[in-house]
Amino acid sequence: MSNSLAPILSGQMIKKSYPMGNGRLEVLKGVDINIVRGEAVCIVGSSGAGKSTLLHILGTLDRPSLGKVIYKSQDLTKKTDDELAHFRNEKMGFVFQFHHLLSEFTALENVMMPCRIFGTGKKEAAEKSMGLLERLGMDHRVNHYPSELSGGEQQRVAIARALVRNPEILLADEPTGNLDSGNGHSIQDLFFELKDQLNLTLVVVTHDRDFSKRFPRVMSLRDGEWEQ
Ligand SMILES: Nc1ncnc2c1ncn2[C@@H]1O[C@H](COP(=O)(O)OP(=O)(O)OP(=O)(O)O)[C@@H](O)[C@H]1O
Numbered sequence: 001m002s003n004s005l006a007p008i009l010s011g012q013m014i015k016k017s018y019p020m021g022n023g024r025l026e027v028l029k030g031v032d033i034n035i036v037r038g039e040a041v042c043i044v045g046s047s048g049a050g051k052s053t054l055l056h057i058l059g060t061l062d063r064p065s066l067g068k069v070i071y072k073s074q075d076l077t078k079k080t081d082d083e084l085a086h087f088r089n090e091k092m093g094f095v096f097q098f099h100h101l102l103s104e105f106t107a108l109e110n111v112m113m114p115c116r117i118f119g120t121g122k123k124e125a126a127e128k129s130m131g132l133l134e135r136l137g138m139d140h141r142v143n144h145y146p147s148e149l150s151g152g153e154q155q156r157v158a159i160a161r162a163l164v165r166n167p168e169i170l171l172a173d174e175p176t177g178n179l180d181s182g183n184g185h186s187i188q189d190l191f192f193e194l195k196d197q198l199n200l201t202l203v204v205v206t207h208d209r210d211f212s213k214r215f216p217r218v219m220s221l222r223d224g225e226w227e228q
């Protein structure tokens with residue numbers, strides 16, 4: 001296998017279960033996934049199929065009960081929580097259905113946050129963040145607090161925050177789920193534009209058929225397994 005086709009991120013036999021009554025609820029039943037650098041992968045499936053659980057495990061926000069998550073050839077499941085926090089800050093960006101912006105900080109300050117956590121100086125973090133906000137058409141709203149932004153604007157700020165540390169992989173869970181169709185559509189466009197411009201690997205969970213149709217690769221989960 002040539003290097004460019006080697007997966008950047010893999011899940012190998014991912015199982016996730018939770019204690020439930022006398023037994024365990026099996027949410028993921030041994031899921032394999034290989035994501036190649038620069039790919040755009042969409043994960044679909046009905047509610048409760050395990051999509052968010054899988055995305056969180058691939059993003060190291062959660063750990064599998066069994067199985068491995070491999071980034072390049074590193075086994076992420078062997079890393080400590082602190083090592084994973086550092087890894088995520090460097091390599092991964094996350095966008096969720098609800099923006100999770102911090103209400104007491106402005107748009108600009110929210111975008112700067114991952115840089116500040118990493119220890120980037122204030123001036124450099126502000127410049128980087130301003131650049132991204134401009135790119136996302138948000139330069140006129142940088143001093144607004146989240147409550148002073150529309151839903152589409154909030155999501156743009158959340159996307160800028162996800163990208164400010166130059167991640168290789170952008171993971172998104174229903175990023176258009178809370179938007180009207182116009183805003184949802186422009187956020188869809190943005191994902192693909194940014195993917196190309198920034199050389200991102202994209203993994204997106206969505207219910208939105210219009211969105212999923214735009215991906216070259218769509219994988220469907222059903223009851224914790226891939227649907228064939
Ligand atoms: N902490 C937990 N304890 C027990 N069960 C859980 C826990 N977290 C998730 N589940 C169960 O795991 C299943 C999969 O959840 P998940 O959030 O991954 O679904 P999903 O495919 O993202 O659904 P949706 O489209 O509604 O977001 C659900 O049935 C859920 O109830």
Ligand SMILES: [Mg+2]
Pocket residue numbers: 051052053173
């Ligand atoms: Mg979900």
